[in-house]
Amino acid sequence: MxxxxxxxAPPNWEWWILAYFxxxxxxxxxxxxxxxxxxxxxxxxxxxxxxxxxxxxxxxxPCPLFLIADLGQPLRxxxxxxxxxxxxxxxxxxxxxxxxxxxxxxxxxFSFVSFLGAVADGGWHAADPIARxxxxxxxxxxxxxxxxxxxxxxxxxxxxxxxxxxxxxxxxWPLGGVFLASSLTGAAALLLLLARSRxxxxxxxxxxxxxxxxxxxxLEVVLIAVFLVTVAVAGTIGxxxxxxxxxxxxxxxxxxxxxxxxxxxxxxxxxPVTAPIxxxxxxxxxxxxxxxxxxx
Amino acid sequence: xxxxxxxxxGFFTDTSICIGCxxxxxxxxxxxxxxxxxxxxxxxxxDNTGQxxxxxxxxxxxxxxxxxxxxxxxxxxxxxxGQAWLMMSDVCKHCQNASCLEVCPTNAIxxxxxxxxxxxxxxxxxxxxxxxxxxxxxxxxxxxxxxxxKCTLCYDRLQNGLQPACAKACPTExxxxxxxxxxxxxxxxxxxxxxxxxYKKAQLYGRDxxxxxxxxxxFLLMDEPEVYKLPSAQNATLxxxxxxxxxxxxxxxxxxxxVAGVLAFRSQRMNEKTDxxx
Ligand code: SF4
Numbered sequence: 001m002x003x004x005x006x007x008x009a010p011p012n013w014e015w016w017i018l019a020y021f022x023x024x025x026x027x028x029x030x031x032x033x034x035x036x037x038x039x040x041x042x043x044x045x046x047x048x049x050x051x052x053x054x055x056x057x058x059x060x061x062p063c064p065l066f067l068i069a070d071l072g073q074p075l076r077x078x079x080x081x082x083x084x085x086x087x088x089x090x091x092x093x094x095x096x097x098x099x100x101x102x103x104x105x106x107x108x109x110f111s112f113v114s115f116l117g118a119v120a121d122g123g124w125h126a127a128d129p130i131a132r133x134x135x136x137x138x139x140x141x142x143x144x145x146x147x148x149x150x151x152x153x154x155x156x157x158x159x160x161x162x163x164x165x166x167x168x169x170x171x172x173w174p175l176g177g178v179f180l181a182s183s184l185t186g187a188a189a190l191l192l193l194l195a196r197s198r199x200x201x202x203x204x205x206x207x208x209x210x211x212x213x214x215x216x217x218x219l220e221v222v223l224i225a226v227f228l229v230t231v232a233v234a235g236t237i238g239x240x241x242x243x244x245x246x247x248x249x250x251x252x253x254x255x256x257x258x259x260x261x262x263x264x265x266x267x268x269x270x271x272p273v274t275a276p277i278x279x280x281x282x283x284x285x286x287x288x289x290x291x292x293x294x295x296x
Numbered sequence: 297x298x299x300x301x302x303x304x305x306g307f308f309t310d311t312s313i314c315i316g317c318x319x320x321x322x323x324x325x326x327x328x329x330x331x332x333x334x335x336x337x338x339x340x341x342x343d344n345t346g347q348x349x350x351x352x353x354x355x356x357x358x359x360x361x362x363x364x365x366x367x368x369x370x371x372x373x374x375x376x377x378g379q380a381w382l383m384m385s386d387v388c389k390h391c392q393n394a395s396c397l398e399v400c401p402t403n404a405i406x407x408x409x410x411x412x413x414x415x416x417x418x419x420x421x422x423x424x425x426x427x428x429x430x431x432x433x434x435x436x437x438x439x440x441x442x443x444x445x446k447c448t449l450c451y452d453r454l455q456n457g458l459q460p461a462c463a464k465a466c467p468t469e470x471x472x473x474x475x476x477x478x479x480x481x482x483x484x485x486x487x488x489x490x491x492x493x494x495y496k497k498a499q500l501y502g503r504d505x506x507x508x509x510x511x512x513x514x515f516l517l518m519d520e521p522e523v524y525k526l527p528s529a530q531n532a533t534l535x536x537x538x539x540x541x542x543x544x545x546x547x548x549x550x551x552x553x554x555v556a557g558v559l560a561f562r563s564q565r566m567n568e569k570t571d572x573x574x
Contacts, residue, residue: 004531005522005527005528005531006431006527007431007432007433007525007526007527008427008428008429008430008431008432008433009347009348009349009427009430009433009434009435009436010427010428011424011425011427011428011437012424012427012437013424013428032553032554032557033557036554036557036558036561037561040557040558040561040562041561045561070423071421071422071423071442072420072421072422072423072424072437072438072439072441072442072443072444073420073421073422073441073442073443074421076402076419076420076421076422077421079402079404079419079421080401080402080421080423083402083403084402084403084404084418084419085403085404085406085416085419086403090401090402090403092400092401092403094398094536094539095398095399095400095401095425096399096539096542097399097401097423097425098401101401148550151546151550151553152546155543155546155549155550156543156546158542158546159538159539159542159543159546160425161428162538162541162542163399163429163535163536163538163539163542164399164425164428164429164535165395165428165429165430165431165533165535166428169428170533170535170538173538173541173542173545174541174542174545175542176542176543176545176546176549177545177546177548177549180546180549180550180553181549181553184553184556184557208560208561209560211560211563212556212557212560212561214560215556215557215559215560216553216556216557218556219549219552219553219556223545223549
């Protein structure tokens with residue numbers, strides 16, 4: 001295959017977009033882990049599930065603001081959903097940005113309701129009726145649909161970059177999967193961080209979360225490898241080297257930390273929050289290097 | 297004056313007779329009231345415009361194929377001792393399959409009754425997805441308006457029966473404006489004449505459907521497309537090519553991620569159960 005040629009100009013998507021990709025990923029990933037804990041976890045895991053749903057919504061809250069702030073005409077954000085020229089809805093399924101806008105809206109609803117259920121379970125009784133509904137089969141269905149939307153929010157950002165003509169991004173179709181896997185590792189790290197800083201989370205839950213985290217890391221590593229192969233074949237991998245190797249280092253440290261924490265003696269002496277913090281930095285660094293390296 | 301008929305119109309830019317005078321750039325800026333960027337000395341042949349962007353909707357490229365300090369000519373042409381000074385007035389191609397239009401989430405980018413690609417300034421919200429998609433680096437972001445800008449093919453002039461300002465100003469008729477079928481016939485004739493005269497590398501770019509389904513602003517080039525910073529037909533791919541693979545990859549990852557999560561949460565649960573029964 002001949003190397004790809006790129007003559008496209010960069011869109012200058014920078015810090016707001018990085019923030020959105022990070023928080024959106026953490027939010028979607030937390031929701032998915034909350035659902036897993038709720039549906040296949042033990043009764044002791046339910047506390048962590050509650051934390052996951054709350055974390056998901058809190059992480060989601062700033063996302064629309066980041067996106068609006070990035071627009072050249074912020075007040076026209078609604079044009080993403082309503083067609084200002086032809087009337088009706090703006091819905092283009094083949095445009096990831098259009099689809100993503102709708103998915104974000106839908107996920108916002110699911111995340112919000114699950115958040116209300118979680119805070120009700122935690123003692124905020126005004127939301128008790130919602131919590132009651134969410135406890136049964138309806139709740140399970142709600143969580144499953146919410147997880148689907150959450151996964152979409154985690155992964156479409158990578159597809160959005162790939163569906164372009166930019167170097168690196170458009171050469172790497174696996175980016176959607178990479179961001180999704182990295183969202184899961186980031187969310188697992190965040191939940192571990194929260195679990196380790198609270199006494200009310202069951203120790204067994206933490207152990208399960210650690211194992212899930214390591215599984216997600218393996219998945220992420222595989223996808224990053226596939227992504228790098230596609231970019232190398234296109235001949236644009238050089239754009240991600242040089243100064244970007246520093247960010248790669250952060251990515252690798254974050255990916256290695258959960259394993260080091262259990263297997264390397266020296267690492268066992270780290271503060272328990274070290275590995276999750278490194279993992280979260282790794283999630284951020286991965287997105288930063290993909291976003292910025294392609295545009296320079 | 298009466299408007300043009302509602303038929304596909306476009307540009308045929310014949311680079312073999314471009315003299316690099318930049319009259320097109322000036323006329324475009326005059327008519328469209330573009331301020332232009334701050335002047336810069338780019339030290340790139342005669343080019344001080346640099347690229348197409350929000351302020352430059354026409355850009356004359358200068359490509360020097362002359363001997364370097366070692367007497368070597370890069371990409372030598374088959375004529376004139378291998379030396380050439382190529383010039384091309386670049387512009388939005390008003391692609392039939394337009395990448396910008398494809399990704400635009402707000403429907404701000406539309407196809408007009410003249411088959412041109414137009415950004416509605418009152419709808420655009422400045423998301424810049426079109427900039428990331430356009431394979432020709434045509435669209436620029438205007439900080440003042442907060443929206444994306446590019447050549448309109450002088451939509452306002454067309455509605456009043458006037459040809460686009462650049463074509464009107466071009467002194468050598470390197471930029472020809474007209475109905476697309478007429479332009480294509482003229483281009484075929486010109487190419488045949490050049491090839492007969494020995495210009496073997498002369499070729500039409502975007503005349504047929506090989507590049508983005510055909511370009512309404514197409515070119516006669518004197519060398520390979522890449523020399524003019526144009527993707528070859530093989531590399532001219534739409535952003536949507538990655539939709540299916542991208543989502544499929546995401547879906548598979550989600551499924552594997554769920555399985556990985558279930559395994560983690562259930563296996564430990566089993567261990568606990570086993571421990572409890574011991
Ligand atoms: S050249 Fe770029 S801006 Fe012009 S129509 Fe094609 S994709 Fe759109």
